[in-house]
Amino acid sequence: MFWRFVLSAVKFRRRRLLLAFSGLAVAATLATTLLSVYSDIDRKMRHEFRGYGANLIVAPGLNSHSVPLAAVDEAERLGAVAAPFLYVVERVAQERLVVAGVDFRRAAPLTSYWHVDGARTAGPGECLAGSALAAHFRVGIGQTVPLASGPCIVRGIVSTGGPEDDRLMVPFERAAADAGFQDAASLIEVRADGPGKIAGQSRVQEVRAALAAAVPGVDVSVLYAVAETEANVVLKVKSAVFFLALAIFGITTLCVTGNFSALVIERSKEIGLLKAIGAAESKIASLFLSESLVLALASALTGYVLGLAIAYGIGRKIFSDAAVGVDFGVFMPVITVTLLVAIIATLLASSRIWRIEPAMILRGE
Amino acid sequence: MFLRFVGQSIRRAPRRKAMAIGAVALGSAVATVMLGAMLEVGDRVNRELRSLGANLLVTPKSTSLPVVIGGIHYQPAAKDQFIPAASVPKVKSIFWSLNITALAPALNAQTAINGRDVPVEGVWFRRDLRAPDGTDIQTGLRTLNSTWKVAGRWIDDRTPDDRSDECMLGAALARRLGLEAGSTLNLFGETFTIAGILSTGGEEEDRAYVRLEVLERLTGRAGQVDAIEVGALTKPEDAFARKDPAKMKPAEYERWYCTPYISSIAHQIEQVLPMAVARPIRRVADNEGQVLNKIRGLMLLIALAALATAALTVWSVMATTVLERRYEIAIMQATGAGRAMIATLLGAEVAIQGALGGLIGALVGAQLSGAVSQSVFGVHGDAPALLVPVVVLLATAVALAGAAQPLRSALALEPAVILREGV
Numbered sequence: 001m002f003w004r005f006v007l008s009a010v011k012f013r014r015r016r017l018l019l020a021f022s023g024l025a026v027a028a029t030l031a032t033t034l035l036s037v038y039s040d041i042d043r044k045m046r047h048e049f050r051g052y053g054a055n056l057i058v059a060p061g062l063n064s065h066s067v068p069l070a071a072v073d074e075a076e077r078l079g080a081v082a083a084p085f086l087y088v089v090e091r092v093a094q095e096r097l098v099v100a101g102v103d104f105r106r107a108a109p110l111t112s113y114w115h116v117d118g119a120r121t122a123g124p125g126e127c128l129a130g131s132a133l134a135a136h137f138r139v140g141i142g143q144t145v146p147l148a149s150g151p152c153i154v155r156g157i158v159s160t161g162g163p164e165d166d167r168l169m170v171p172f173e174r175a176a177a178d179a180g181f182q183d184a185a186s187l188i189e190v191r192a193d194g195p196g197k198i199a200g201q202s203r204v205q206e207v208r209a210a211l212a213a214a215v216p217g218v219d220v221s222v223l224y225a226v227a228e229t230e231a232n233v234v235l236k237v238k239s240a241v242f243f244l245a246l247a248i249f250g251i252t253t254l255c256v257t258g259n260f261s262a263l264v265i266e267r268s269k270e271i272g273l274l275k276a277i278g279a280a281e282s283k284i285a286s287l288f289l290s291e292s293l294v295l296a297l298a299s300a301l302t303g304y305v306l307g308l309a310i311a312y313g314i315g316r317k318i319f320s321d322a323a324v325g326v327d328f329g330v331f332m333p334v335i336t337v338t339l340l341v342a343i344i345a346t347l348l349a350s351s352r353i354w355r356i357e358p359a360m361i362l363r364g365e
Numbered sequence: 366m367f368l369r370f371v372g373q374s375i376r377r378a379p380r381r382k383a384m385a386i387g388a389v390a391l392g393s394a395v396a397t398v399m400l401g402a403m404l405e406v407g408d409r410v411n412r413e414l415r416s417l418g419a420n421l422l423v424t425p426k427s428t429s430l431p432v433v434i435g436g437i438h439y440q441p442a443a444k445d446q447f448i449p450a451a452s453v454p455k456v457k458s459i460f461w462s463l464n465i466t467a468l469a470p471a472l473n474a475q476t477a478i479n480g481r482d483v484p485v486e487g488v489w490f491r492r493d494l495r496a497p498d499g500t501d502i503q504t505g506l507r508t509l510n511s512t513w514k515v516a517g518r519w520i521d522d523r524t525p526d527d528r529s530d531e532c533m534l535g536a537a538l539a540r541r542l543g544l545e546a547g548s549t550l551n552l553f554g555e556t557f558t559i560a561g562i563l564s565t566g567g568e569e570e571d572r573a574y575v576r577l578e579v580l581e582r583l584t585g586r587a588g589q590v591d592a593i594e595v596g597a598l599t600k601p602e603d604a605f606a607r608k609d610p611a612k613m614k615p616a617e618y619e620r621w622y623c624t625p626y627i628s629s630i631a632h633q634i635e636q637v638l639p640m641a642v643a644r645p646i647r648r649v650a651d652n653e654g655q656v657l658n659k660i661r662g663l664m665l666l667i668a669l670a671a672l673a674t675a676a677l678t679v680w681s682v683m684a685t686t687v688l689e690r691r692y693e694i695a696i697m698q699a700t701g702a703g704r705a706m707i708a709t710l711l712g713a714e715v716a717i718q719g720a721l722g723g724l725i726g727a728l729v730g731a732q733l734s735g736a737v738s739q740s741v742f743g744v745h746g747d748a749p750a751l752l753v754p755v756v757v758l759l760a761t762a763v764a765l766a767g768a769a770q771p772l773r774s775a776l777a778l779e780p781a782v783i784l785r786e787g788v
Binding site (some may be wrong): 189237 | 387388391392395398399406409410411414416417418421422428430431432433434435437439440510512513535540541564565566567568570571612613644645646650651652655656659661662663664666667670671674675677678681682684685688689715737740742743781
């Protein structure tokens with residue numbers, strides 16, 4: 001009897017049910033999308049901040065002019081990106097200039113903000129020229145800079161607005177050989193991403209502490225400007241998304257309530273009949289509730305699939321390729337939210353059941 | 366007659382009307398909060414990103430190449446290359462001067478401490494400045510770099526004083542020299558007291574800082590600065606921003622000039638300071654734009670979703686109210702009322718409910734949006750005044766649209782059918 005009521009409802013009120021179903025499906029889709037975006041926003045936003053380059057600097061400690069290269073291995077062992085840099089003053093004819101030794105392969109993820117004309121890396125006998133330096137010595141790509149320690153062919157012109165513009169970038173090994181450095185660098189840039197292993201601590205701080213402990217005689221400092229701005233912005237965007245999600249859930253519940261109210265109104269006659277033959281109001285309400293729960297389960301599944309697709313689309317469209325990814329783990333929360341919305345909406349809508357007078361309804365008033 | 370009918374309808378069933386109005390109000394409130402608070406997330410984040418430090422560097426036009434590592438000059442700079450200190454405030458006189466949030470001039474020098482060269486910078490820490498556009502601002506190193514930490518205190522240099530004996534040291538330099546806040550230090554043969562130790566994480570930690578006018582006196586370079594760091598709020602660069610302004614048509618040039626791209630702000634600074642070049646600091650400027658674009662896109666998508674749901678809600682609530690009154694409609698039809706008459710009557714009622722709900726919702730939402738931006742960004746933002754009438758109009762339109770379909774189907778049915786069926 002119970003199920004017959006529910007099933008016949010589906011059969012006879014297809015259109016109205018479709019409306020209620022789509023209301024709930026919208027709720028489930030939004031829940032999936034928002035939860036999926038929300039759970040991953042930390043990673044996605046931090047990924048965007050990669051462009052800022054290093055957030056840790058390993059510099060020579062007291063009474064020292066260099067940093068041991070062991071710090072690079074140590075940082076990489078800790079899962080961070082690290083690259084050594086070496087600066088020496090060189091000569092072209094009688095003029096001095098700064099030559100930077102760069103480990104181009106390691107430095108690539110830390111120097112993505114460089115605007116480069118030509119190649120981003122230089123091999124043995126090659127170099128990259130800063131834009132101001134290239135203009136000063138009037139060299140272009142493919143031309144040779146007559147460095148005192150041996151000429152190099154310019155493979156690319158670098159422009160950053162920073163000190164790199166005035167420098168010549170050569171492979172690290174060459175600069176180290178020229179400067180007489182062995183297994184050492186002027187400084188090491190490190191980038192550590194993401195939340196820390198211990199709750200409430202950032203990965204940057206953990207890597208900083210680990211590096212300082214593992215490599216004696218160096219100064220490891222956090223670039224506050226990058227690290228803090230990043231943390232602030234991520235936090236704010238996260239809480240903004242949270243508020244939005246809250247508002248959307250409230251409004252969806254209201255929307256579904258409207259749908260279910262219409263459902264109850266349309267079936268007033270049936271309800272009047274049930275009441276007339278002695279059904280308790282709570283019994284009728286539970287019929288409606290089970291009907292809406294079935295609907296909610298179906299729409300949660302539909303919404304889950306749709307929502308994941310949309311979240312994927314957002315990831316693709318807005319965030320960079322590497323950050324694409326959806327969180328399949330939001331299924332349980334989505335089911336819960338959808339059921340909750342359905343229950344609240346049905347309870348609000350079924351208050352009408354108590355107000356229906358069987359005699360009036362059946363007489364047709 | 367018409368007015369009495371509408372008035373009576375509202376008076377007779379106040380509870381039902383109140384619920385419909387409440388639902389519309391809720392929908393409009395959400396819409397207002399969305400539009401008011403969330404669409405300005407971009408601007409707020411833009412200001413937040415300014416804590417990354419300067420995104421423009423203004424330096425004198427130079428014929429020689431600076432040979433600098435970590436603030437130490439390995440080749441003396443030409444004496445005739447400088448920016449006059451008197452022209453520094455001109456940066457605040459450009460077309461987009463309101464977008465310049467901070468500027469910090471600096472004079473570079475170096476002196477030997479314990480046999481090792483140490484870079485010394487003469488700067489403004491936080492100087493009172495009457496800008497050429499008539500506004501009073503406080504600007505300098507401290508306003509530009511809000512994330513820098515200081516042990517001790519910042520130097521208070523609101524007014525110039527070239528006899529001040531205060532300085533600040535970078536943390537790395539202080540560690541090397543074994544000094545802390547309160548110690549004294551000899552720079553250029555004069556004794557300075559350390560007001561505070563600066564931690565930045567960058568190469569600034571290897572420097573000593575004194576007031577700009579003090580270093581001008583010590584180095585004999587009165588009225589000269591070597592660089593101006595500028596922090597500007599900018600619009601993320603797009604393909605148009607990267608075009609060469611020299612090759613633009615006049616109309617294009619005007620549009621480019623009147624858009625706060627980093628390149629157009631740099632161009633305007635070069636116009637007021639002809640002796641200087643302004644270069645965007647790519648590391649900050651480019652990424653700022655990128656992060657901002659992502660956040661704007663994300664917020665816009667979510668806000669659109671919220672608006673769509675709000676509209677759907679108002680729609681379905683209004684559809685329900687008309688559905689409830691099919692019986693009434695049938696009686697009116699049966700007693701001879703024309704379809705147009707009924708549609709106008711119900712339409713007026715729905716419009717009144719929509720407008721009233723919209724008004725309440727927009728007003729409440731405007732308050733709420735202030736509270737939301739307070740709790741997210743710590744700044745009390747006011748929703749734009751235009752928002753309220755826009756939301757009221759939207760709510761009314763959506764309410765009418767929602768009522769239209771069930772009204773039409775009710776009018777299309779024979780009154781006898783509806784009356785026999787019951788409500």
